[in-house]
Amino acid sequence: MRIERVEDASDARLTDYRDLTDIALRRLLEPAGGLYIAESAKVIARAVAAGHRIRSLLVQEKWLEQVEPYAGDAPVYLVSAELAETLTGYAVHRGALAALHRPVLADPAEVLFHARTVVVLEDLVDHTNVGAVFRAAAGLSADAVLVGARCADPLYRRSVRVSMGTVFQVPWTRLPEWPQAIPLLHSAGFHIAALALSENAVALDAFVSDAPERVAFVLGAEGDGLSRAAMASADSVVTIPMGGGVDSLNVAAAASVALWARAHPPGRQS
Numbered sequence: 689m690r691i692e693r694v695e696d697a698s699d700a701r702l703t704d705y706r707d708l709t710d711i712a713l714r715r716l717l718e719p720a721g722g723l724y725i726a727e728s729a730k731v732i733a734r735a736v737a738a739g740h741r742i743r744s745l746l747v748q749e750k751w752l753e754q755v756e757p758y759a760g761d762a763p764v765y766l767v768s769a770e771l772a773e774t775l776t777g778y779a780v781h782r783g784a785l786a787a788l789h790r791p792v793l794a795d796p797a798e799v800l801f802h803a804r805t806v807v808v809l810e811d812l813v814d815h816t817n818v819g820a821v822f823r824a825a826a827g828l829s830a831d832a833v834l835v836g837a838r839c840a841d842p843l844y845r846r847s848v849r850v851s852m853g854t855v856f857q858v859p860w861t862r863l864p865e866w867p868q869a870i871p872l873l874h875s876a877g878f879h880i881a882a883l884a885l886s887e888n889a890v891a892l893d894a895f896v897s898d899a900p901e902r903v904a905f906v907l908g909a910e911g912d913g914l915s916r917a918a919m920a921s922a923d924s925v926v927t928i929p930m931g932g933g934v935d936s937l938n939v940a941a942a943a944s945v946a947l948w949a950r951a952h953p954p955g956r957q958s
Contacts, residue, residue: 689759691752693766697775701765704787705746708845709777711815715841722790724843726853728782729754734853741789748772751783758786790843793861796834796869800876803831803859804902805950807943808873808880810836810866810918811909818842819850820940821907826854828947833860834904836869870921878904882922883942884914885935889927892946896953905946907939 694702704723707713718724723743726735732755736742742762747755748769755764772780800806807830812818818840825833835842839862842848842855863869873880879900906922908914919925928937928945937945 690763691766692763697771705775707777723787724790725845726786727849729784731853732758732786734856738856742786744787746785748783755784796861796872799832799859799861805830806832806904808834808904808906809839811838812840814910815840815844815846816850817940819847821943822851822855824944825858830947833858834863837865866917873904878902880904880923881926882906882914884925886925889925892926892928892949893954895926896949
């Protein structure tokens with residue numbers, strides 16, 4: 689490993705890791721710089737296994753052995769816990785961070801070609817929810833996740849961490865603006881199922897019992913839900929029947945329920 693001990697938080701070599709808690713700054717800096725940040729040896733391992741290239745690592749000494757298999761010829765900046773916290777803006781409890789080269793996003797048509805069940809996220813702003821949706825998509829056998837033009841970055845550190853690295857496992861890409869996204873989904877043979885509340889909505893169990901071969905579950909932003917354009921373009925509006933005076937679930941929970949129901953339609957033996 690190319691180990692370089694660093695003792696000054698202002699050292700220019702550490703620029704990629706500065707102010708990681710400043711979401712507005714990182715949202716601009718990371719895509720423009722062609723990088724993203726992965727946290728913990730487990731997540732770094734999954735990124736490398738997916739073919740992503742490390743450009744540097746920021747590591748505390750007790751975690752050095754865990755990241756050694758993944759470092760390759762990238763520089764490894766060895767720092768104290770105190771310096772890491774000063775630099776990043778938070779206590780780095782997992783001890784290891786990696787700056788990785790951001791991969792080129794696939795064409796949506798390529799991602800959709802072999803898929804049968806996909807999740808489409810329209811304008812989610814919470815990185816935690818985005819990461820949780822990816823974890824659900826991986827665990828419940830979705831073929832891909834497609835994110836809208838203004839959706840939070842799946843490669844933002846918090847999204848990656850909450851996803852437990854499954855953002856590297858599930859194929860994903862960005863869609864163009866919704867009017868251009870509709871023909872992409874339809875030309876690939878997808879039935880657009882908007883998960884939302886509506887007077888003409890069909891219950892989820894009824895929908896999955898006779899679902900089309902290819903389904904795109906579309907979920908909207910926290911609070912506001914799906915846009916009017918997304919609702920108007922849906923082939924079906926699907927709702928999850930609720931009780932206890934609750935009208936809806938968190939977006940990641942709703943995605944989980946929909947994917948589980950899709951994989952286990954009524955009448956089919958598990």
